[in-house]
Amino acid sequence: QDRKGMGNGASSSPKQQFNSSKTPDLETYFRVANIEDAGELAAIQVKAWKDTYRGIINDEYLESKSLSEIYKERKWNKILQDQSCVTLILSKKNCKEILGYTTVSIARGRSKEKIEWTLKEDIGFKKKFGTKVHGEMRTLYLSTDAPKRKGLGSKLFEHGYSFLERHLGEGCVMCLWVIAENTPAMKFYEKLGCRIAVSNSRARFGKGLYRYVGLVYSKYRPVNKVQNEVKEIEQGSPK
Numbered sequence: 001q002d003r004k005g006m007g008n009g010a011s012s013s014p015k016q017q018f019n020s021s022k023t024p025d026l027e028t029y030f031r032v033a034n035i036e037d038a039g040e041l042a043a044i045q046v047k048a049w050k051d052t053y054r055g056i057i058n059d060e061y062l063e064s065k066s067l068s069e070i071y072k073e074r075k076w077n078k079i080l081q082d083q084s085c086v087t088l089i090l091s092k093k094n095c096k097e098i099l100g101y102t103t104v105s106i107a108r109g110r111s112k113e114k115i116e117w118t119l120k121e122d123i124g125f126k127k128k129f130g131t132k133v134h135g136e137m138r139t140l141y142l143s144t145d146a147p148k149r150k151g152l153g154s155k156l157f158e159h160g161y162s163f164l165e166r167h168l169g170e171g172c173v174m175c176l177w178v179i180a181e182n183t184p185a186m187k188f189y190e191k192l193g194c195r196i197a198v199s200n201s202r203a204r205f206g207k208g209l210y211r212y213v214g215l216v217y218s219k220y221r222p223v224n225k226v227q228n229e230v231k232e233i234e235q236g237s238p239k
Contacts, residue, residue: 026092026150030159033087033101035080040098041087042072048141056181061206079103085138088163090156100142100152102160106168107136107175115175115214118197125197129218134172135164157192161217173218179203180211189215 033041046069050062065071080087085105089098112133119125119133137160146152164172176194178185190196198214 026147028090028099028152028155029093030088030090033080033089035077037087037089037098038073038076038080039069041076041080041101042069044098044101044141044143045076045139046072047144051144052182052185053179056179057205057210058208061208064206066206084108086163087139088156088159090152090159097145098143099146100156101139102137102141102156103139104135104137104160104164104174107133111136111175111177111214114201115197115216118214119173119216122197125195125216128195129173129216132173133175133216134168135161135174137161137174137176140176153188154192157189161219165219171219173216175214175216177201177203178213178215180213186213189217193217 046067049057049067053062061067079085085103087101087103089101091098115133116131119129119131137157140153140156140160142153142156161174164174175197176189178189180186180199194215194217196213197216199211201212201214202209203212204210
C-alpha cells in the first residue's frame with residue numbers, strides 16, 4: 001500500500017477482498033471500489049438522500065441537478081481516482097450487489113480544524129482524544145435494498161475505522177459530519193461511541209442552510225504516538 005495516499009482509485013482491483021464475515025443467514029465481504037462502481041455508488045447515494053431527507057431538506061434541492069444520478073456519477077468518477085481517500089464496498093459473498101459503502105480519508109481542511117479547536121479547548125475531549133484529528137469518514141451509505149437489522153451499518157463503520165487505523169496508527173482519531181435533523185444517523189453514531197464535538201456549524205444545500213454536527217471517534221491509546229505516525233505520512237501526502 002502506498003503510504004503517500006489512502007490507495008483509492010482505478011488501480012485497485014474490483015475483486016480485492018479485505019475480509020469476510022458472517023451474520024445469521026448473510027455472509028459478506030469488503031472490497032475497494034473502482035471506477036466501474038461509480039454508477040451504482042451514485043444511485044445508492046441519491047436514493048438514500050431522497051429517502052432520508054424528504055421533509056428535512058427542501059424539495060427543490062432534492063430534485064435538482066446536483067442530486068441527479070448523472071451528476072453524482074461524474075462526482076464519483078473523480079472521487080474514485082483520488083489517491084487521498086478510499087471507498088470500501090460491502091457486498092454479499094459471491095455476489096456483485098453492493099449492500100453499502102463508506103469513504104475514508106486523511107482529515108484535512110475546515111472540517112478537521114473545527115473539531116480540533118474543540119479538542120484543544122475542552123478538557124474532557126482533550127483528555128480522551130488528544131488535540132489532533134487524523135482521519136475522516138466522509139460517507140457511509142446502506143442500499144435501501146440491503147437486509148435490515150443485520151448490523152451492516154456497524155460493519156461498515158468498524159471496517160472504515162479499522163482501515164484508517166492500518167494507515168494512520170492504532171487508535172487514531174476520526175471525525176465525521178451529520179445533518180443534525182437526521183436523528184436515526186445521530187443515534188446510530190452515538191451508540192457506536194462517537195461524541196459530538198461541534199454542534200453549531202452550518203452547511204448549505206441549495207438555498208437552505210442546515211445545522212451540521214461534527215462527531216469524533218477513537219479507540220483510545222497514547223495520542224502522541226499516533227500524532228507522530230500521522231506527521232510522517234502527511235509529509236509525503238498529496239494536498
